[in-house]
Amino acid sequence: MQATLSALAEPNRRQIVELLRRKPRAVGEIVERLGLRQPQVSKHLRVLSEAGLVQAHPVAQQRVYSLRAQPLKELDDWLEPYRRTWDERFNQLDDVLRDLKRKKEKRDGHGK
Amino acid sequence: MATASSTATTKVTLPSDREILITREFDAPRDLVFKAMTDPDLIPRWWGPRGYTTTVDKMDVRPGGSWRYVVREPDGRESAFRGEYREIVAPERVVQTFEWEPMAGHISVDTATFTEHDGRTLVTTRSLFSSKEDRDGMIQSGMEKGLRETHDRFSELLVELRDSAR
Numbered sequence: 001m002q003a004t005l006s007a008l009a010e011p012n013r014r015q016i017v018e019l020l021r022r023k024p025r026a027v028g029e030i031v032e033r034l035g036l037r038q039p040q041v042s043k044h045l046r047v048l049s050e051a052g053l054v055q056a057h058p059v060a061q062q063r064v065y066s067l068r069a070q071p072l073k074e075l076d077d078w079l080e081p082y083r084r085t086w087d088e089r090f091n092q093l094d095d096v097l098r099d100l101k102r103k104k105e106k107r108d109g110h111g112k
Numbered sequence: 113m114a115t116a117s118s119t120a121t122t123k124v125t126l127p128s129d130r131e132i133l134i135t136r137e138f139d140a141p142r143d144l145v146f147k148a149m150t151d152p153d154l155i156p157r158w159w160g161p162r163g164y165t166t167t168v169d170k171m172d173v174r175p176g177g178s179w180r181y182v183v184r185e186p187d188g189r190e191s192a193f194r195g196e197y198r199e200i201v202a203p204e205r206v207v208q209t210f211e212w213e214p215m216a217g218h219i220s221v222d223t224a225t226f227t228e229h230d231g232r233t234l235v236t237t238r239s240l241f242s243s244k245e246d247r248d249g250m251i252q253s254g255m256e257k258g259l260r261e262t263h264d265r266f267s268e269l270l271v272e273l274r275d276s277a278r
Contacts, residue, residue, distance in 0.1 A: 005248070009129040079124050082132075082251045085161060087122040090136045092158035094120070096148045097140040104144065
């Protein structure tokens with residue numbers, strides 16, 4: 001969990017994860033899309049790989065990286081109760097806003 | 113009644129080591145959303161978790177003014193949240209500090225931004241903590257509360273099942 005969080009704290013590494021979410025990609029393609037130099041990208045990929053977030057497969061002459069779902073799933077599970085607390089708050093806020101809207105419409109004279 | 117807002121989802125992301133970003137859209141213009149979030153009479157109706165009672169002890173909505181909410185759990189346990197307003201730009205932005213009294217000293221600076229589009233309002237709250245440990249601690253405390261709520265909901269479900277079995 002902590003390794004996942006540290007690995008994702010860096011914006012370029014988050015961007016790599018975003019890229020790989022759509023499909024596995026070769027290192028060259030990641031370099032091109034990010035506009036970074038190859039050694040930098042390799043360094044980021046190494047950190048992501050050590051955190052278990054990506055894995056490499058050799059395809060022909062290239063190394064193709066793909067995303068590993070497990071650490072992301074764990075991160076999501078960790079965030080879920082916090083998200084739910086806010087979700088519940090906001091659902092209650094929806095009710096308050098519905099009331100305020102109704103009152104405003106009445107006051108403005110075009111109530112339904 | 114089914115409304116678009118009932119399907120709105122709360123998104124939580126971690127843009128950096130010391131931040132939590134929460135976004136949620138509401139089916140109301142932003143002056144109303146701003147009002148609901150800054151009116152002491154309205155806070156008790158939505159701020160606390162379901163089944164909890166929230167009382168506004170202090171709420172002086174102006175830069176430098178302080179706020180304090182007391183939340184009472186169904187079992188009678190009480191704890192308070194407090195902070196200070198740093199910036200109030202109605203109906204666009206509120207910057208305030210946030211602190212849970214049992215964990216005093218672990219303070220976040222929360223910036224809420226309200227943007228309106230076609231009569232709907234997107235609320236973005238960015239919480240900045242002084243360390244990664246504080247940030248993670250806040251998420252963890254949500255976990256405890258979340259678990260308790262799940263338990264509450266489960267109890268409700270049991271009551272419903274019991275009643276429908278009669």
